[in-house]
Amino acid sequence: MGTVNLGPNFIFLHNLVIDTLMAIPIIGPLVFVLALVMTGFILGVYVAFTINSPIALVLALVVTMFFPHGIIELMAYAFSTTGSLTLTSKVVKSIRGAGSVTRNDFIMLLTYYAISVLLLYVAANVEYLEIVKLSSVIRGLVG
């Protein structure tokens, strides 16, 4: 993948694609689960092959989930998926004849999505700063 394109904008655009897919009603929640499965599972396999220590797995999880960029990024995905889930439930209800999807529901989805995009942009810049500042540490860990 184009390493030369890497930068906060590259990180942001990469995450934005995933975030946008998550915000789409009906398929969004599935994308959310798939993205988490890929991230969590691959992280576990990677640690098993490279360091093969449960302590390293705990450290990797802490970095992924509780570093500043991780907190903001996961929160952004939570926002877009919440919007998507809410509209999905409205759509299901309207199909069953128990309600209808209104203009306000779409505005609600867009509001959730806008907040998530804003958070993702902040997360991308924080992640880029972390990569730049901690590049020597990452190099040492990756091997």
Added chain:
Amino acid sequence: MVINIKRVVLLYIIELLMLVVLSIIGFYVGPLFISQTAINELRSELMGTVNLGPNFIFLHSAFHNRVLCRSPVHKPNRN
């Protein structure tokens, strides 16, 4: 129309739990399904990312502009 922060926080907690459970599954079961080669590719990609510097970008761009753009296969179409 109200933003439901409770739902967002609930989903965030679900995210964290899923990441923990799936990484544990990946750690113990994953090597049976995924080859070492795939992980090595991932590692080299990671290394490439952290080794990035201005010289690398300059050399890549110079190579692209001076070599690839003049090759009949890669050069941009200027019709």
